[in-house]
Amino acid sequence: MRSLPFLVTSMLLFCSPAQAWWDEGHMQIAYVAYKQLDPAVRDKADALLKLNPDYATWTAGAPSGMENVYAFVCAATWADDIKEKQNYLNGKVTDANAGQNVGYSDLSKHDYWHYKDILFSPDGTNLPAAPPVDAVIQLKKMxxxxxxxxxxxxxxxxYDLVWMLHLVGDLHQPLHAVSRYTAHIAGADGDRGGNEEHVIPATGETIALHAYWDRIFGGYSSVFGAIYDATHNGISSITPNDAMARNIDPDAWAQESFELAKQNAYATPIRTDKTAVELTRDYETKARNVARSQAALAAARLANLLNQILR
Structure with missing residues (x-):
C-alpha cells in the first residue's frame, strides 16, 4: 500500500498523443534502447534532451532519479506531438525548406519526414517520381x-536527436516504407502507405490499414505504462539477430520494411481497392509478431546507432 501513491502518480504522467506506431510503440522502443546505451553516451543524450522546449513537461512529476528516463521516453513522441501545436505549421514536401535541418527555430511539422515511400504496383500501374525528401534522407543528415x-x-x-528517436521507430513500421499503386488506387500518392485501404479487425470497427498497424502496441500511454508493457512480456523479451541489430544503415531499414509490407501488410485478405475487408486470425497474429520483432530490432539499432555516433 505504501507504493500505491507512487504507482498512481507514475500512471498519471502522460506524454502528448502521437501517431505512427502511436505513442506506446515509440515509447517502448525508446525505453528499451535507453537501457542499452553506454553510460557515457546516455549522459550526452540526457544533456542534449534538456535543450528541448518541452523538457520540463516530459519530466514534470517524474519519480526522483527517473527524470532522464522519462525525458528520453517522451522525446520519442515529440515529432508527432508538434502536429498538435498551434505554432507549428503545415508544409509540402516540395517546399524549398522541406529538407532543411536548422534546429528548434524550425516550426514546420514536416509530416513527410516520417516515412520513406518506396513505390510499387502489383498490377503494372504507372508509378510517379519519388518525393524529393523522406525519412531516410533526413535521418542521414541527422x-x-x-x-x-x-x-x-x-x-x-x-533537435536532431529528438527526431532520430522517432524516425528510427517510424522506419521499422512496414507501412512507413511503401506506397502501393493499383488500377483502383492510382492517384498521385498511391495508397499512402495503406491509408486508402480499410480493414475490420476482431475488435469490429472499420479503420485504415495504416492505422491498424500503427496502433498494434496501443495508443495514448503513460511513461509508466510503456515501461511496464515493454518489460512484462513486451519487446524487451525479444532478442534481435545480432548482425541485423548492428546494421545502422537507414536505407537498409527502409528496404526491409518495404519487403515486410509487401509480404505481410498487404497479405490476404487485403484487396487492391478500397473495399473494407475483415481480417483473419492468421493475418492479425502475423501482424502482431512482425510488429513486435520490428520494434525490438528498432530499439537495438537505435542504441547501436547512438552508441557509435555519441561515444
Missing amino acids: IAVLPSSSGATDDLRS
Missing part, C-alpha cells in the same frame, strides 16, 4: 550532425 565533432550547435544536435 546522423552526420549528431557527433560533437560535426561542429553543429547543441541546439541543432538536440
Whole structure:
C-alpha cells in the first residue's frame, strides 16, 4: 500500500498523443534502447534532451532519479506531438525548406519526414517520381550532425536527436516504407502507405490499414505504462539477430520494411481497392509478431546507432 501513491502518480504522467506506431510503440522502443546505451553516451543524450522546449513537461512529476528516463521516453513522441501545436505549421514536401535541418527555430511539422515511400504496383500501374525528401534522407543528415565533432550547435544536435528517436521507430513500421499503386488506387500518392485501404479487425470497427498497424502496441500511454508493457512480456523479451541489430544503415531499414509490407501488410485478405475487408486470425497474429520483432530490432539499432555516433 505504501507504493500505491507512487504507482498512481507514475500512471498519471502522460506524454502528448502521437501517431505512427502511436505513442506506446515509440515509447517502448525508446525505453528499451535507453537501457542499452553506454553510460557515457546516455549522459550526452540526457544533456542534449534538456535543450528541448518541452523538457520540463516530459519530466514534470517524474519519480526522483527517473527524470532522464522519462525525458528520453517522451522525446520519442515529440515529432508527432508538434502536429498538435498551434505554432507549428503545415508544409509540402516540395517546399524549398522541406529538407532543411536548422534546429528548434524550425516550426514546420514536416509530416513527410516520417516515412520513406518506396513505390510499387502489383498490377503494372504507372508509378510517379519519388518525393524529393523522406525519412531516410533526413535521418542521414541527422546522423552526420549528431557527433560533437560535426561542429553543429547543441541546439541543432538536440533537435536532431529528438527526431532520430522517432524516425528510427517510424522506419521499422512496414507501412512507413511503401506506397502501393493499383488500377483502383492510382492517384498521385498511391495508397499512402495503406491509408486508402480499410480493414475490420476482431475488435469490429472499420479503420485504415495504416492505422491498424500503427496502433498494434496501443495508443495514448503513460511513461509508466510503456515501461511496464515493454518489460512484462513486451519487446524487451525479444532478442534481435545480432548482425541485423548492428546494421545502422537507414536505407537498409527502409528496404526491409518495404519487403515486410509487401509480404505481410498487404497479405490476404487485403484487396487492391478500397473495399473494407475483415481480417483473419492468421493475418492479425502475423501482424502482431512482425510488429513486435520490428520494434525490438528498432530499439537495438537505435542504441547501436547512438552508441557509435555519441561515444
